[in-house]
Amino acid sequence: MRGDSERIAVGVVGTGGMGGMHAENLHFRVPGARLVAVADLDTRRAGGVAERSGAEVFEDGFDLIRSDRVEAVVIASPDPTHAPLVLECLKNEKPVLCEKPLADSADAARKVVEAEVELGRKLVQVGFMRRYDPQHVAVKEAVASGAVGAPVLFRGWHRNADIEPGITSEWVVINATIHDIDSARWFIEEEIEEVYVRGMNTAPKLGANVWDLQLIQFTTAGGRLGSIETNVVSGYGYEVGVEIVGERGTVQVPPLSGAIVRRGFAASQRIEDGWLARFHAAYVIEMQGWVGALLRGEAPAGPDAWDGYASLVVADACIASLRSGAPQKVETLEPPTLYRRDVEVTG
Amino acid sequence: MRGDSERIAVGVVGTGGMGGMHAENLHFRVPGARLVAVADLDTRRAGGVAERSGAEVFEDGFDLIRSDRVEAVVIASPDPTHAPLVLECLKNEKPVLCEKPLADSADAARKVVEAEVELGRKLVQVGFMRRYDPQHVAVKEAVASGAVGAPVLFRGWHRNADIEPGITSEWVVINATIHDIDSARWFIEEEIEEVYVRGMNTAPKLGANVWDLQLIQFTTAGGRLGSIETNVVSGYGYEVGVEIVGERGTVQVPPLSGAIVRRGFAASQRIEDGWLARFHAAYVIEMQGWVGALLRGEAPAGPDAWDGYASLVVADACIASLRSGAPQKVETLEPPTLYRRDVEVTG
Amino acid sequence: MRGDSERIAVGVVGTGGMGGMHAENLHFRVPGARLVAVADLDTRRAGGVAERSGAEVFEDGFDLIRSDRVEAVVIASPDPTHAPLVLECLKNEKPVLCEKPLADSADAARKVVEAEVELGRKLVQVGFMRRYDPQHVAVKEAVASGAVGAPVLFRGWHRNADIEPGITSEWVVINATIHDIDSARWFIEEEIEEVYVRGMNTAPKLGANVWDLQLIQFTTAGGRLGSIETNVVSGYGYEVGVEIVGERGTVQVPPLSGAIVRRGFAASQRIEDGWLARFHAAYVIEMQGWVGALLRGEAPAGPDAWDGYASLVVADACIASLRSGAPQKVETLEPPTLYRRDVEVTG
Amino acid sequence: MRGDSERIAVGVVGTGGMGGMHAENLHFRVPGARLVAVADLDTRRAGGVAERSGAEVFEDGFDLIRSDRVEAVVIASPDPTHAPLVLECLKNEKPVLCEKPLADSADAARKVVEAEVELGRKLVQVGFMRRYDPQHVAVKEAVASGAVGAPVLFRGWHRNADIEPGITSEWVVINATIHDIDSARWFIEEEIEEVYVRGMNTAPKLGANVWDLQLIQFTTAGGRLGSIETNVVSGYGYEVGVEIVGERGTVQVPPLSGAIVRRGFAASQRIEDGWLARFHAAYVIEMQGWVGALLRGEAPAGPDAWDGYASLVVADACIASLRSGAPQKVETLEPPTLYRRDVEVTG
Incomplete structure (x- = not known):
């Protein structure tokens, strides 16, 4: 067993918004790690990320x-590269934290499993970081305490401010709703059986044929219900929330956490503009x-990997229902x- | 046109919880009215309601x-009696405020139309009183102002604390969800086209076969979406809420309105136990x-009557989908x- | 004892914002009353208020x-006229609801007593209408329940959006802070002993010499503490709030009651612009x-009258401390x- | 200038609640530091803190x-030891983060200056950690943006759940209110001129002679106002909050951040039990x-050190007014x- 004083040498593949943020966290907020390498086809961008930590720059992940x-290894490169890179990590027997989705299809994810x-x-x-978000964890703990009885209904809402043209309705499922599918499985602790x-x-x-607003109603194997709103052009900000309705009550994420500004006959709170700001703490805790x-x-x-695969199987069903x-x-x-x-699986 | 100083002579059919409340409002909070008559098979109960206002007691509505x-006439008797009593009012050309549902089936409601x-x-x-609830009206006004663009998604939740055995899954639709169906039509201003x-x-x-928790996902004629949670045994209190998601934002009913009590390591607000308390102001404004x-x-x-009929047609479809x-x-x-x-319809 | 079917003939002196609102409530929302007379030096304005109810118009209160x-009689004329008009009501043995302050000085109020x-x-x-405001009543009831132990600290904040030039620092005390002084006496149920x-x-x-923002710290006869912010040019809206700190917790008025609008990276709620809107329900319940x-x-x-007098005695002390x-x-x-x-006082 | 890859060797004096928390943060959450030494008269307790990091244990700070x-050096030993230990750090030209208060009197703090x-x-x-609390920082940023105009009034409330006998009224000022005095100076950016x-x-x-509830009203050199509630036996939980009233509005810390649990006819959120939990994030960001x-x-x-000294000078005046x-x-x-x-001071 490693003595605590030593640190894990970590490499990050992909130095865009996500990869850059993971690299920064590894260097500034995770004492147990040393950022030793970054990889990106855009080696200039990778160099900028590597500079402060003296990490080695690779072009090829x-x-x-x-x-x-x-x-x-931390993988934060484009979705289609996830599965092949994870397979390479397994081949080299190196632990890997792979951003969601695990793959860009259920089949590819099954090969990783x-x-x-x-x-x-x-x-x-x-990288389902919501499982590390203090707000989601607070809801999970309250539900687990039994305070509101067993969960009977999952209500999730996932809103991005805006998105650039070029996406498809399927992309919304695989890239955005996948978070909420994982949340639903994590909170309800049952597999999803049917989606509409x-x-x-x-x-x-x-x-016109790109559905940026999608509403999913699902039933679980145990007959529990769920509703997910995915809204990638909310037009107002980035918000993710969940309410778990139990037999004897409900637990919901807290209200907004910004300062309350009163002026011009209104009291208002800032809403984050994206997931890096909203889930900043979660990404640090996750890492x-x-x-x-x-x-x-x-x-x-x-x-x-099984959570990655199972969420993609549900995503496939969502796409089929959408069509x-x-x-x-x-x-x-x-x-x-x-x-x-x-079942206890020894290392 | 009646001079304002005169008052309308009103009779109330049914003196249970709802009828008793309407009678009290007419007498104590609606100066333009005189409560002149009440009717109930339980004439003793009717007498108690009539006592303070000197209203005449009828056994037969x-x-x-x-x-x-x-x-x-105000009709607050059991659901199955609504349509026949309303038809009698039409026959006698007397204005009538009939508690929801207008009838216990779409067919019966169509005869009234x-x-x-x-x-x-x-x-x-x-009597869809939510249209008079200050919270719902505030949401309607904000949406109508165009502040968040055209509505694209209706999210409704309707929770009773508890209910006595003897109800059916269909009853939940006709008696509870009917409110939310009307809310959806009122907010989205389009007919509902498909329900799941x-x-x-x-x-x-x-x-075991009575579904006290029901989740409805609907699509409107204009392609807008909606989700309604009806939960008649929430186990914690009575709450009704709505969020209208627009193209550029959302409008939601305000948080709870009770005093905030901090004690025992928690800050809490009371939740009403039923609709008479929650919608007290709405019933007064309605009357x-x-x-x-x-x-x-x-x-x-x-x-x-058309709103009463249209909501029941949607209710019928809900029951069909439920089955x-x-x-x-x-x-x-x-x-x-x-x-x-x-179209301007002259009186 | 009057039979319920009869109604009290009420006259309103002063038909400005407050008098006009009282007249409207009497006519439209208080079945037990008939608005029979209004008085105002501006008889044209009085005529406008009287029109819908057929009330008689007087120039002289x-x-x-x-x-x-x-x-x-309801008195809603300018402050200096309150005491003389109330004395006239006592002389004619007619019940009178007099808007605060009871008089424009403690001496004048003592003569009424x-x-x-x-x-x-x-x-x-x-007319200390806050005692009828559902939010203040909810706080009062929670404190009276003993849920947080005996009150030990009163925190009040009273903010107007703006005010026209012509006021004095003393006017702020007599006309605005007087409400909070009464609230403090009503919640703490002890006389105020010292003010700073x-x-x-x-x-x-x-x-420059007009202090539109005033901060009052007081101690009661029983050693309890209190702090009042009066802020007649808050620059953002009209808000009145109170928190009662008890031995084992606190009770506070609920958050804002407007719809929550999410747009432009912020979630906001409307703040009322004045007391007529904020206390609309309280004025109806009061009447x-x-x-x-x-x-x-x-x-x-x-x-x-004693509450009117006692609040003015505290106001005088506030003015002395201010100076x-x-x-x-x-x-x-x-x-x-x-x-x-x-002590039980028989009628 | 140190290369980023090297880490600062830090020693912590005092391994009670605060010292233990600082040691844990240094080891697990601050990559730039190495916890190399801890000191405590209770060497067994110090040993427990040192164990995971291999730090050397000293009995004498x-x-x-x-x-x-x-x-x-980080100093988290009892208040009276702060000034002497800081002076020793200055003598040895070693940077020092000293928990508040800088000293247990203004005179001792002036010697450090x-x-x-x-x-x-x-x-x-x-160690005025509130300056690093995301909630307080959000308020500070909103005020600094000019959104509500210049600050005119500081409202602070500081509530501990409970405290053990043995404290004095003066201790409450030096140990608890000192935080709020620093907050007031930080937000208003003016010295406090008078306290009551x-x-x-x-x-x-x-x-009976120990005043566990204290209410401070102050005026600043620029004529701005402030009110601080220090309440070390609130009886319900640990809460710290601030509202800055500006010329055109106010900015306030957000509402509670716990999950919202609805059950038993109430919606509630957990309140922290102490400052280590409430300011966990602030202490990490500070370090x-x-x-x-x-x-x-x-x-x-x-x-x-000047902030430490100036806050103690105000604390002395508070104690004088209290007496x-x-x-x-x-x-x-x-x-x-x-x-x-x-003034730019070069290193």
């Missing part, structure tokens, strides 16, 4: 993963938790032993 | 409607508005001229 | 009080309560039996 | 300060900022050039 200097099962131990954690998804275009600039587990020689404790206009059954999934929470 | 002393069309002027107002309703039993005492219109010799300005588990198209409705808001 | 048609004591029964109620008042000019248009008591032949149950910059003892007051709440 | 292994002036550069930062302090005992267990400045070879940017019952002038202070923010 695969070279970074294979580098002896790198002990653990199969590779990890074959390896026989968990090395993959998926309708959409609407509220932003002509995206193209400290991941590095902490590695320092202790433990398997990552966060959302795993058919009819409710869509979700393929029944049975997690391999490696991922069963009721 | 039809006799009250036919009485020369009664100029206008036909009778009123035949009469050629609007005498019927349906799933339910769950959270209170075994009601019988003052209805009597005011009658005093001015105008047709009632509130939700009319089939599939989305259900709502019969397309074309309001007769009498009810068209874009 | 004293003539209205003496009129046989008038059974009870003396006259009422001489008459031997309570006919005077002072400092002020600041935040609006040069009023004249219904006053008329209800008169209909039942009871003495008015609201804040009485001296030093804490100021408040003259110790012993209420005559007529006003003692622990 | 002065020995830790003099140790060559220690480059910077004099020593630092003599040294010619700023090495002392005082009254108190009350709400917890007999402390001794990261202090270490970051040292790594960059800059003088600490936080509240300095006399009269307003108390605060000695006029002129900061030496080293501390003047309008």
